[in-house]
Amino acid sequence: MGAIRLEKVKKSFGTLDVIPGVDLDINDGEFVVFVGPSGCGKSTLLRLIAGLEDVTDGKILIDGTDVANEAPAKRGLSMVFQSYALYPHMTVYNNIAFGLKMAGESKDVIDQKVQSAAKILNLTDYLERRPGALSGGQRQRVAIGRAIVRNPAAFLFDEPLSNLDAALRVNMRLEITGLHQELKTTMIYVTHDQVEAMTMADKIVVLQAGRVEQVGKPMDLYNNPANKFVAGFIGSPKMNFLGGELAAKHNCHEIGIRPEHLTVSTESGVIAATVKIAEHLGAETYLHVEADGLGPMTVRATGEMPLGEHDKIFLTPEQDRIHRFDAHGLALGPS
Amino acid sequence: MSTRASTLTGRIMSAPSIIVLFLWMAVPLGMTIYFSFLRYNLLSPGMEEWIGTLNYEFFLTDPAFFASLANTLLLVGSVLVITVVGGILLGLMLDQPIFGRGILRLLVIAPFFIMPTVNALVWKNLLMDPVSGMFAWLASLLGLPAIDWFTNVPLTSIIIMVSWQWLPFAVLILLTALQSLDRDQKEAAQMDGAGPVAIFFYITLPHLSRAITVVVLIETIFLLTVFAEIFVTTGGGPGLATTNIAFLVYTQALLQYDVGGASAGGIVAVILANIVAIFLIRLIGKNLDK
Numbered sequence: 001m002g003a004i005r006l007e008k009v010k011k012s013f014g015t016l017d018v019i020p021g022v023d024l025d026i027n028d029g030e031f032v033v034f035v036g037p038s039g040c041g042k043s044t045l046l047r048l049i050a051g052l053e054d055v056t057d058g059k060i061l062i063d064g065t066d067v068a069n070e071a072p073a074k075r076g077l078s079m080v081f082q083s084y085a086l087y088p089h090m091t092v093y094n095n096i097a098f099g100l101k102m103a104g105e106s107k108d109v110i111d112q113k114v115q116s117a118a119k120i121l122n123l124t125d126y127l128e129r130r131p132g133a134l135s136g137g138q139r140q141r142v143a144i145g146r147a148i149v150r151n152p153a154a155f156l157f158d159e160p161l162s163n164l165d166a167a168l169r170v171n172m173r174l175e176i177t178g179l180h181q182e183l184k185t186t187m188i189y190v191t192h193d194q195v196e197a198m199t200m201a202d203k204i205v206v207l208q209a210g211r212v213e214q215v216g217k218p219m220d221l222y223n224n225p226a227n228k229f230v231a232g233f234i235g236s237p238k239m240n241f242l243g244g245e246l247a248a249k250h251n252c253h254e255i256g257i258r259p260e261h262l263t264v265s266t267e268s269g270v271i272a273a274t275v276k277i278a279e280h281l282g283a284e285t286y287l288h289v290e291a292d293g294l295g296p297m298t299v300r301a302t303g304e305m306p307l308g309e310h311d312k313i314f315l316t317p318e319q320d321r322i323h324r325f326d327a328h329g330l331a332l333g334p335s
Numbered sequence: 336m337s338t339r340a341s342t343l344t345g346r347i348m349s350a351p352s353i354i355v356l357f358l359w360m361a362v363p364l365g366m367t368i369y370f371s372f373l374r375y376n377l378l379s380p381g382m383e384e385w386i387g388t389l390n391y392e393f394f395l396t397d398p399a400f401f402a403s404l405a406n407t408l409l410l411v412g413s414v415l416v417i418t419v420v421g422g423i424l425l426g427l428m429l430d431q432p433i434f435g436r437g438i439l440r441l442l443v444i445a446p447f448f449i450m451p452t453v454n455a456l457v458w459k460n461l462l463m464d465p466v467s468g469m470f471a472w473l474a475s476l477l478g479l480p481a482i483d484w485f486t487n488v489p490l491t492s493i494i495i496m497v498s499w500q501w502l503p504f505a506v507l508i509l510l511t512a513l514q515s516l517d518r519d520q521k522e523a524a525q526m527d528g529a530g531p532v533a534i535f536f537y538i539t540l541p542h543l544s545r546a547i548t549v550v551v552l553i554e555t556i557f558l559l560t561v562f563a564e565i566f567v568t569t570g571g572g573p574g575l576a577t578t579n580i581a582f583l584v585y586t587q588a589l590l591q592y593d594v595g596g597a598s599a600g601g602i603v604a605v606i607l608a609n610i611v612a613i614f615l616i617r618l619i620g621k622n623l624d625k
Binding site: 051150 | 517519520522523524525526527528529533537538541542544
């Protein structure tokens with residue numbers, strides 16, 4: 001079981017409120033991703049849940065019990081660190097076994113649990129090695145193995161993939177998702193990468209400056225962002241924000257349109273623009289354009305597109321995909 | 336150094352310094368070895384003659400040699416234990432965010448900058464003096480008789496003084512090592528349910544092993560040749576109680592004017608130091624390979 005509930009959780013360092021007060025419900029078995037730009041307090045929030053930082057105020061309930069003043073080990077959570085934090089002088093086996101040893105488990109129980117964790121994570125052949133002799137992906141797996149054996153109420157991941165190269169990252173992403181499907185344990189995952197958030201999460205929590213901007217399923221955030229910040233943060237390339245006359249036509253301060261919701265034409269359209277840079281990826285083409293009177297925009301067109309620098313094009317937004325925002329950046333809903 | 340030409344240039348450029356360093360070491364060593372086979376006493380100049388290994392026989396069969404060998408080992412061993420254990424404890428303390436940490440660190444490092452002779456004088460006259468020393472005063476406050484340190488526990492006194500001198504070095508090295516310990520590792524251990532004691536023995540101490548090796552090796556080199564502290568305070572006495580090998584060689588050469596015998600003693604000391612070094616490197620040097 002691993003239902004976690006945060007009630008008015010607050011964290012201050014001196015006079016600086018890093019987290020002014022967060023309420024959040026995480027259901028048992030859910031894969032929740034905290035996402036936000038660096039310095040938004042997502043790691044701090046995770047560390048508060050883990051117990052590595054003391055809360056200034058508020059409650060952290062795990063399965064109904066307030067653990068805000070409990071020691072980290074007593075909370076029944078496991079954490080995978082960004083730096084892996086493996087014990088360099090211990091073998092892989094001892095790294096994984098350490099938590100069980102501290103819990104006073106018998107040798108047989110430890111051995112059986114370590115072996116089964118090693119099997120799940122393909123580490124059986126490496127148990128006698130030290131972390132220094134492993135590759136990045138293997139170290140990552142050891143760190144996960146160390147978390148698994150303790151049979152925690154929830155896993156906490158603190159940007160676990162940011163030290164891996166791009167190809168490995170995609171692999172580990174799938175492995176962690178697979179692990180979640182297999183174990184069905186609650187997972188809280190911190191990342192600044194919205195792609196990881198979109199692909200892995202059951203529920204995304206978007207944070208900015210310690211405040212929860214929006215909570216929801218990935219596609220909900222994509223289709224109905226609550227404000228300009230979420231709209232800009234979720235989705236890649238970033239949403240285009242346009243003000244001026246075009247926005248006034250939609251009765252709002254600013255409109256947002258995603259690069260993939262713009263149709264490109266060389267003959268006619270709503271917005272005239274000049275191509276600055278065209279990135280041809282084969283399956284799709286990213287056009288970085290300068291729209292007349294509106295400034296820079298990004299367009300994502302499917303397939304190949306024979307366009308280059310200085311080409312004149314016309315863009316037409318899909319009408320029902322236009323997001324409207326008021327002067328405070330809050331979403332207004334469809335017009 | 337990738338090409339043959341650059342390798343050659345490198346060798347030519349570094350040759351002068353290597354040659355100078357080699358001569359710097361080889362000439363005195365060679366002269367010492369040569370003298371050690373001579374009857375060479377400054378009281379009878381011009382009478383030098385080759386006497387083979389006689390100097391060595393005299394030196395090695397001298398009861399003073401075994402006494403001073405035991406003293407040397409006792410001194411080195413005790414100081415190592417005190418400085419390493421004390422260094423770890425002080426290092427742990429100074430690694431905590433305590434009030435006035437900067438000043439405290441400075442104070443802890445200070446003894447290392449005091450020259451050994453001054454160190455010995457401070458301890459001899461201000462602290463350990465049985466009449467006017469601070470320890471005697473403290474003892475009198477408690478109604479205890481004053482200890483005459485250099486008469487009753489001479490070697491212990493030397494060990495205390497030398498430890499005080501070398502503790503800062505150990506603290507300095509060990510504190511740096513402590514500061515390089517990844518915070519994540521401690522936190523991971525915390526999540527794994529390890530308490531402060533378990534974290535110390537399973538995480539901190541293994542992390543320090545290399546630094547401890549460095550401290551032990553470097554201190555050993557210097558502690559084998561402790562001289563000033565003994566010269567200033569006890570003069571090797573009472574009897575031979577505080578005479579170590581270095582001091583014994585000094586008495587041979589400069590109190591008995593026996594250059595030959597002293598040279599033999601010096602060579603014996605060099606050999607002993609090498610034995611200790613081989614021993615140490617076998618024992619703990621593998622820590623450095625990791």
